[in-house]
Amino acid sequence: MHAAVRRYEGVADPAEAARLVAEGFVPLVRQVPGFVAYYWVDAGNGVMLSTSVFQDRSGTEESIERAARFVRDNLAALLPNPPQVTAGEVVASA
Template identity: 80%
Template sequence: MYAAVRRYEGVTDPAEAGRRVNEGFVSLMREVPGFVAYYWIDAGNGVMVSTSVFRDQAGAEESISRAVDFVRDQLASLLPNPPQVTTGEVVASA
């Protein structure tokens, strides 16, 4: 399995960002081949983190591409700073 983690800082309206992600982005993730799971986390203090899990590296990379497009088109006013992106192979899970 592979995961992509995106950390957004300076989120201006976490509740609205969560609503938009839930209503629009979650379905986009489910369409990516190899989809396993997706999480959008409100870490507080204007920080939100997304975690996408896929069966293969191609799915994780596709999720990053879709996230870039979705943020640009739907969340730019709420997520003013570029995310810190980490991807890699899942080496342990429960």
């Protein structure tokens, strides 16, 4: 399995960002081949995190591309700063 974590800082309206992600991005990411799981987390203080898990690296890379497009097209006003993106192979899980 592979995963990608994206950290967004300076989120202007976390509740609205969460609504848009749930209604718009979640259906898109679920369509990526190898999809396992997706989480959108409100970490407080204008910080939100997403975690995408896929069966292979190509799914993770596709999710990163789809997330970038979705943010650009739908969330740019709410997520003013580019995310910190970390991706790699899952080496332990529970």
